[in-house]
Amino acid sequence: TQLLEQSPQFLSIQEGENLTVYCNSSSVFSSLQWYRQEPGEGPVLLVTVVTGGEVKKLKRLTFQFGDARKDSSLHITAAQPGDTGLYLCAGVSNSGYALNFGKGTSLLVTP
Amino acid sequence: KAGVTQTPRYLIKTRGQQVTLSCSPISGHRSVSWYQQTPGQGLQFLFEYFSETQRNKGNFPGRFSGRQFSNSRSEMNVSTLELGDSALYLCASSFSGPSYEQYFGPGTRLTVT
Numbered sequence: 383t384q385l386l387e388q389s390p391q392f393l394s395i396q397e398g399e400n401l402t403v404y405c406n407s408s409s410v411f412s413s414l415q416w417y418r419q420e421p422g423e424g425p426v427l428l429v430t431v432v433t434g435g436e437v438k439k440l441k442r443l444t445f446q447f448g449d450a451r452k453d454s455s456l457h458i459t460a461a462q463p464g465d466t467g468l469y470l471c472a473g474v475s476n477s478g479y480a481l482n483f484g485k486g487t488s489l490l491v492t493p
Numbered sequence: 494k495a496g497v498t499q500t501p502r503y504l505i506k507t508r509g510q511q512v513t514l515s516c517s518p519i520s521g522h523r524s525v526s527w528y529q530q531t532p533g534q535g536l537q538f539l540f541e542y543f544s545e546t547q548r549n550k551g552n553f554p555g556r557f558s559g560r561q562f563s564n565s566r567s568e569m570n571v572s573t574l575e576l577g578d579s580a581l582y583l584c585a586s587s588f589s590g591p592s593y594e595q596y597f598g599p600g601t602r603l604t605v606t
Contacts, residue, residue: 417597422599423599424585424597427596470536474591479591481595483535485534
């Protein structure tokens with residue numbers, strides 16, 4: 383199994399602050415996906431990164447895929463309460479038929 | 494476009510019983526994946542089906558099984574329930590597989606007493 387480690391596990395910040403969460407593995411992934419999950423709902427896909435070194439921006443969220451395709455980061459600028467949720471990274475397995483998820487970073491943004 | 498639906502949303506079962514959960518994917522999606530989510534282990538892959546064929550299976554005991562029908566709807570079954578099977582069971586559909594954009598349902602919350 384290709385394991386993904388996410389850090390930090392929990393993060394509590396105030397509105398307007400910046401933050402970065404990390405997703406690391408010893409395995410190489412063909413692509414990596416980031417999801418956000420809110421209580422009582424299923425995860426929602428935010429972005430997929432495919433190329434080593436790739437950077438994708440989604441409004442205030444910036445996603446980066448490591449050059450070696452073993453790690454990724456998510457940076458949020460000027461966090462808002464609406465960003466609160468569980469952020470999950472997931473790597474596509476070598477078979478292409480399974481996603482291996484990290485345990486997630488639980489983010490709380492207070493006004 | 495209607496989203497992924499899962500039924501039932503909540504379920505309480507007794508240890509030793511069996512349970513069947515249902516998932517209806519987005520229209521046109523042929524891949525359905527199942528995941529178990531618990532606070533301790535996070536989201537763990539159970540299995541993935543495409544056009545009624547299981548293409549991959551996670552590291553779960555044989556008590557966990559699934560199937561997919563010709564209309565792409567999927568069911569998963571857990572036999573001889575154990576307390577540790579209490580979890581949120583999520584299904585996700587995609588056009589051709591997990592490497593593409595997946596859409597998750599709201600999940601079925603299973604409690605085993």
